[in-house]
Every structure is written in C-alpha cells, then in structure tokens.
Amino acid sequence: MEKIVSHTGIGVPLRQSNVDTDQIIPAVYLKRITRTGFEDALFAGWRRDENFILNQEPFNAGSVLVAGPDFGTGSSREHAVWALKDYGFKAVISARFADIFRGNSGKQGLVAAEVAQSDIELIWKELENNPGTEVTVDLDSRTVQCGSISAPFQIDDYTRWRLMEGLDDIGLTLQHEGDITEFEAARPSHKPKTLPARFAD
Amino acid sequence: MSATQSPQTLAEKVWNAHVVRRGTGEGEARQPDLIYIDLHLLHEVTSPQAFEGLRLAGRQLRRPDQTIATEDHNTPTLDIDKPIADLTSRTQINTLRENCKEFGVRLHSLGDKEQGIVHVVGPQLGLTQPGMTVVCGDSHTSTHGAFGALAFGIGTSEVEHVMATQSLSLKPFKTMAINVEGTLKPGVTAKDIILAVIAKIGTGGGQGYVLEYRGSAIRALSMDARMTICNMSIEAGARAGMIAPDQTTFDYVNGRPHAPQGQDWDAAVEEWKQLHSDEGAQFDAEVFLDADELEPFVTWGTNPGQGVSLSASVPTPEDFEDENDRKACERALEYMGLTGGTPMKEIRVDTVFLGSCTNSRMEDLRAAAAVIKGKEKDPDVRMIVVPGSARVRLEAEAEGLDQIFKDFGAEWRFAGCSMCLGMNPDQLSEGERCASTSNRNFEGRQGKGGRTHLVSPLVAAATAIRGTLSSPSDLVNTSVAV
Numbered sequence: 001m002e003k004i005v006s007h008t009g010i011g012v013p014l015r016q017s018n019v020d021t022d023q024i025i026p027a028v029y030l031k032r033i034t035r036t037g038f039e040d041a042l043f044a045g046w047r048r049d050e051n052f053i054l055n056q057e058p059f060n061a062g063s064v065l066v067a068g069p070d071f072g073t074g075s076s077r078e079h080a081v082w083a084l085k086d087y088g089f090k091a092v093i094s095a096r097f098a099d100i101f102r103g104n105s106g107k108q109g110l111v112a113a114e115v116a117q118s119d120i121e122l123i124w125k126e127l128e129n130n131p132g133t134e135v136t137v138d139l140d141s142r143t144v145q146c147g148s149i150s151a152p153f154q155i156d157d158y159t160r161w162r163l164m165e166g167l168d169d170i171g172l173t174l175q176h177e178g179d180i181t182e183f184e185a186a187r188p189s190h191k192p193k194t195l196p197a198r199f200a201d
Numbered sequence: 202m203s204a205t206q207s208p209q210t211l212a213e214k215v216w217n218a219h220v221v222r223r224g225t226g227e228g229e230a231r232q233p234d235l236i237y238i239d240l241h242l243l244h245e246v247t248s249p250q251a252f253e254g255l256r257l258a259g260r261q262l263r264r265p266d267q268t269i270a271t272e273d274h275n276t277p278t279l280d281i282d283k284p285i286a287d288l289t290s291r292t293q294i295n296t297l298r299e300n301c302k303e304f305g306v307r308l309h310s311l312g313d314k315e316q317g318i319v320h321v322v323g324p325q326l327g328l329t330q331p332g333m334t335v336v337c338g339d340s341h342t343s344t345h346g347a348f349g350a351l352a353f354g355i356g357t358s359e360v361e362h363v364m365a366t367q368s369l370s371l372k373p374f375k376t377m378a379i380n381v382e383g384t385l386k387p388g389v390t391a392k393d394i395i396l397a398v399i400a401k402i403g404t405g406g407g408q409g410y411v412l413e414y415r416g417s418a419i420r421a422l423s424m425d426a427r428m429t430i431c432n433m434s435i436e437a438g439a440r441a442g443m444i445a446p447d448q449t450t451f452d453y454v455n456g457r458p459h460a461p462q463g464q465d466w467d468a469a470v471e472e473w474k475q476l477h478s479d480e481g482a483q484f485d486a487e488v489f490l491d492a493d494e495l496e497p498f499v500t501w502g503t504n505p506g507q508g509v510s511l512s513a514s515v516p517t518p519e520d521f522e523d524e525n526d527r528k529a530c531e532r533a534l535e536y537m538g539l540t541g542g543t544p545m546k547e548i549r550v551d552t553v554f555l556g557s558c559t560n561s562r563m564e565d566l567r568a569a570a571a572v573i574k575g576k577e578k579d580p581d582v583r584m585i586v587v588p589g590s591a592r593v594r595l596e597a598e599a600e601g602l603d604q605i606f607k608d609f610g611a612e613w614r615f616a617g618c619s620m621c622l623g624m625n626p627d628q629l630s631e632g633e634r635c636a637s638t639s640n641r642n643f644e645g646r647q648g649k650g651g652r653t654h655l656v657s658p659l660v661a662a663a664t665a666i667r668g669t670l671s672s673p674s675d676l677v678n679t680s681v682a683v
Contacts, residue, residue, distance in 0.1 A: 078356035107358035
C-alpha cells in the first residue's frame with residue numbers, strides 16, 4: 001500500500017446522506033475479477049444524469065469527496081473503495097461512515113475522515129460558492145483544510161498509522177504466526193470442519 | 202473464567218474466546234486484537250481478487266478445512282443445466298471453480314444439492330454453531346449471529362487476510378441490547394420486528410456495535426425467524442447481530458451433517474449453555490421495543506430505515522425536522538414515484554419477490570404458501586419464488602409447496618440471491634414496483650430504476666393476491682365484505 005500522509009485536491013460536495021455502496025458501484029459491475037479498472041463504474045447510475053456533480057467541471061477532476069452522513073452503508077463490496085480510488089479520489093469526508101466501508105478504505109489507502117456535520121455544511125458552502133477550491137486532508141495533524149475553514153477529523157490511531165506507513169496487513173499479522181498456531185492447537189475438538197465433507201444424504 | 206470476573210455480554214464472551222493476541226496500548230491508542238476465525242464462507246463475487254492476491258504473494262490458504270464456497274450471487278434461477286448466458290457472470294463463476302480447485306476449497310456448485318445462498322447453506326449443513334466466529338465477504342454474514350455466533354461481513358482485503366492467516370485484526374465492538382418483550386400479534390413476524398428496529402435506530406444507529414436481540418419475543422422465535430432478524434442487523438449499520446443460543450438453537454443444530462457427535466455433542470452443548478449475557482452485564486446502549494404493539498411493517502423509501510406500519514401512509518417531507526432527512530424524503534418519494542399522504546395499502550405493485558438470505562428458508566415459504574393456498578393471484582402481478590438453497594427447494598417440493606405456488610401462478614425458481622440484487626437475469630425494469638422479502642430498497646438495487654418495498658413473506662403473499670400492499674388480515678376483511 002502506498003504511504004499517504006497528506007493530500008490536497010479539488011473538493012467535491014455531495015449533498016446526500018445514506019450514500020450506500022449500491023450507489024457508489026451498482027452490482028452489475030461486481031462481475032469483474034480484476035482489482036482495477038472500476039473508474040467507469042463509480043456512481044454509474046447517478047452519472048447518467050448530466051447534472052450530477054461529477055459531470056460538472058471542475059468537480060469531475062476532484063479527489064476529495066465531501067458527503068452527507070452514513071456514507072458507504074449496505075453491501076460489503078470493497079469494489080466501492082476500488083471505484084473511488086480508480087476514479088482518482090484519495091479521501092472521503094463524512095460525518096459518519098458505515099463500519100465495513102471504513103475498514104475497506106483503510107486497507108486500500110483511501111482516507112475516510114470523520115468530520116462534524118456542522119463543519120461539513122461549511123465546507124459544502126465553500127465548495128459550492130467557489131468551485132474548484134482545494135481541500136487538504138492531513139493525517140499528521142488530523143485536520144481538514146478548505147479555504148479559511150479548518151476542521152479536525154477523527155480516524156482511529158491504528159488505521160492512521162498504517163496509512164501513513166503504507167503497511168501491508170497480512171505481513172503484519174504473519175509476524176505473529178506462532179501465536180495463531182498455538183491458538184489452533186488449543187481449539188476444542190467439537191469445532192466444525194468443512195473437510196471431509198459430510199452430507200445429509 | 203474465574204468467579205470474580207466481571208459480568209460479560211454474549212458478544213464479549215465470544216470475542217474473548219477468540220483472541221489470539223491482545224492489542225497493546227490503552228483507550229483510543231489501543232491496537233486491534235488479533236481474532237481467530239472459525240469459519241470462512243466464500244462466494245464468487247468477493248473472492249477472485251483475494252485468491253489472486255494470495256497467488257501473487259505466494260501465500261497458502263491456511264485452513265481449507267475451515268473454508269467453504271458456494272455459487273449464489275450470479276447464478277441463474279432458470280435453465281441451470283445450460284451454460285450461464287451472461288459471459289462475465291460465467292467467467293466469475295468459472296474463476297471461483299478454478300480457484301477452489303487450486304486451493305483445495307470445498308465448493309457447492311450450481312446443480313449441487315448443497316448449492317444456495319451462502320447464509321442459508323452454512324446453517325443448513327450444521328457448519329454454523331453457537332460461539333463461533335464466522336466471516337464472509339458479504340455484509341449479510343450477520344445472519345449466522347442467530348446461533349450466538351459472532352458473524353460479520355468483510356471486504357475483499359480482509360477475505361485475503363483470513364485466507365492467509367485464519368484471523369483478523371479488529372478493534373472490539375461496542376454492544377447494544379435490543380430488548381423485544383411481549384407477544385407478536387398474528388400476522389406479525391420477525392421481518393416486522395427488524396424493520397421496526399431499523400426505523401427506530403436508523404441506518405446508522407448500529408454503527409460500531411454488535412446488536413444483541415433479547416427478550417421474550419425473541420426467545421419465542423424459531424431459528425429461521427432469528428436468522429431473518431440477525432440478517433438485517435447490517436441495515437441498522439451494525440456489522441453483527443446476535444441471539445443467545447437456547448434449546449431452540451440446540452435442536453436446530455442437532456443431527457445436521459456437521460453438528461458435533463457423541464461426546465463432542467455433549468461437550469459442545471455444555472459450552473454453548475454458557476453463551477448468554479451475564480446478569481448485570483453492561484451494554485453500551487439499550488433499545489426497547491414492545492412486541493404487542495408491532496404491526497406488519499413495510500418500507501416506502503430508498504433506505505431500509507424509511508419504513509412505516511402497513512396501516513400508515515407515505516410520509517411527506519414536512520414530517521421531518523432535520524433538513525437532511527427532509528431532502529432524503531423528497532428524493533426518495535421522487536425515485537419511488539410516490540406522493541406523501543398516500544395510504545401504504547393503496548400502493549399497487551407489479552412484482553412480488555419471495556426470496557433472499559433474509560426470507561427464503563422453509564418457514565418463509567410455508568408461511569407464504571399457507572396464505573395463497575386456494576387463492577387467486579392478481580392477474581397483473583408477477584410473483585417469483587426463489588428458495589434460499591437447492592436443499593430448501595427439495596424440501597419444499599417434498600411438502601408440495603412448489604405445487605401451491607405454481608397453482609397460484611407464481612414462478613418456482615432455482616436457488617440463489619436472484620432479484621435481491623439482480624446480478625443474474627432476475628431484475629426489475631425501469632419504474633417497476635416490487636414488494637420484496639429481501640433486505641435493501643436502495644435505488645436500483647433490484648434493477649436500474651426499479652422500486653422496492655421491503656416486506657415480510659406474509660405481506661408478500663397477501664400483496665400478490667390483492668395487487669396492493671396488504672397483510673393476510675386484509676384478505677379476511679375482503680372475504681367478509683364479499
């Protein structure tokens with residue numbers, strides 16, 4: 001994973017709550033077996049509407065999405081994060097993120113910055129009044145900067161550290177493989193195994 | 202566990218029994234715990250990139266014997282003996298088959314007796330048991346919490362992590378008790394309970410929490426009904442929902458192919474009996490619901506929190522104080538083609554979908570069949586019945602339920618996720634309105650421009666008869682009036 005400490009880019013105001021992952025990437029795009037190339041799938045339904053924010057300049061070149069509360073609800077599809085990243089987004093700002101989406105973002109180097117809704121309202125106004133205004137998301141100071149607005153954001157320490165160091169989760173866990181083996185040796189014998197397969201008839 | 206240990210919730214007990222390694226540090230700075238995963242369920246959509254990741258890193262699948270795969274999201278529900286027509290779907294299914302072969306994973310393919318929706322297959326094989334940790338690259342993994350397992354959906358990076366390490370780095374969840382006391386009225390089901398819970402706490406209300414459903418109304422439910430409730434925990438924002446195991450749970454598990462046997466069974470049951478929240482255990486939040494007050498519940502909008510009693514009317518934007526809620530209501534009404542103030546029971550549907558990991562088990566099919574038996578379907582409504590698994594389909598056929606559905610004029614299909622998310626050909630067309638027993642009424646979820654009302658199997662069945670959103674009690678009224 002690439003390290004990310006701070007990012008500055010055009011902010012995109014998305015005045016909508018409950019942006020679920022079916023909107024971020026409709027199910028029809030989940031049939032692909034690759035991990036990249038999802039930029040066309042991002043908000044595919046909404047992008048058919050020419051008034052949608054990502055169909056307008058300069059927002060189409062945005063890299064910081066500023067959305068309403070409960071962003072990323074619904075399906076666990078990590079494709080939602082891949083689509084945002086493939087389009088060019090480096091950070092999403094919302095007052096509240098769905099747990100699985102937030103976790104997926106952290107694994108893929110997309111910053112999910114939790115900002116108070118009152119600050120988001122100010123940032124929305126700034127971005128709408130001055131399209132093209134850049135937003136800085138700084139993990140080091142945990143602040144979001146947009147024009148004259150400066151707002152703190154929440155992100156858990158562990159995710160922040162991993163993002164800033166660009167660490168691979170599996171590699172980190174495998175440092176403790178001995179602990180996993182030890183745990184496995186002590187599991188009760190009644191725990192089910194999928195193999196050998198047993199059937200009802 | 203020593204006698205002096207402070208009381209624990211069910212979720213904490215299961216968590217603590219699976220800690221491979223405690224995270225160091227305190228409070229906010231605390232590192233995640235490394236949690237052991239007992240069972241990993243796979244399907245074709247969220248696994249290909251994870252298998253590819255393993256391959257690229259030269260890593261092994263750590264526990265093929267704790268991993269099982271099935272084909273469900275893409276599979277057609279008609280002509281299953283023919284090659285899958287959609288080429289990208291076919292490629293994705295074939296990729297799963299190749300990956301399972303390469304990594305030694307047990308796979309139940311289309312046409313196999315044990316194929317079906319992953320969350321129906323695990324419990325029915327007896328692989329889902331109390332006190333386990335269960336994960337799957339699918340948010341409705343919360344279903345398995347009905348057994349007192351800690352079960353939650355994960356993203357593809359985490360799927361790869363579990364494949365390689367059989368564990369996950371996780372921060373402890375907070376706990377929320379959902380207390381449902383009382384007795385459900387006839388015609389009110391588990392689906393109505395969970396839709397009412399979501400409407401009450403909102404689609405974000407459960408974020409960061411494990412929900413534990415408790416109380417006399419929950420205790421009285423069958424396992425099929427408990428699975429319906431836990432299934433939709435994610436629609437309240439909670440990654441997991443749980444119900445303490447009891448005799449109902451043990452009876453369900455006992456005798457299933459992968460249930461413990463002999464001495465193992467006795468040891469397991471002794472252990473499972475400890476799996477309940479202790480007297481005095483502290484929850485981080487509590488919610489109370491009166492089962493006696495509940496009515497059939499349906500959604501009017503485009504997220505599962507936008508629901509009302511079937512006897513109520515579609516809300517108007519002015520009903521909401523919060524500006525964002527008002528805007529969300531406006532937008533939802535426009536998408537759904539509804540006018541505020543319209544009685545829910547006057548909403549006419551084009552399609553009824555009975556299926557999905559929420560409501561496609563035997564009890565769901567039996568309940569719907571009992572309502573429609575000997576009745577006539579509204580001729581303008583199409584009804585599609587999709588059993589949750591091939592095994593459910595066989596059982597239903599053995600009971601003659603398929604004939605009841607066919608006589609009624611419903612389509613009796615093969616097992617899979619089907620119209621819940623329309624990754625296969627089962628989709629709504631633009632503007633088509635559907636009463637659906639599934640779990641998500643998001644824009645375009647069941648097909649581009651499709652309009653979804655989430656309902657229970659009983660409401661689905663009654664709606665197919667009357668053509669408008671209805672409950673079985675409306676049928677009684679009709680016959681009296683006639």
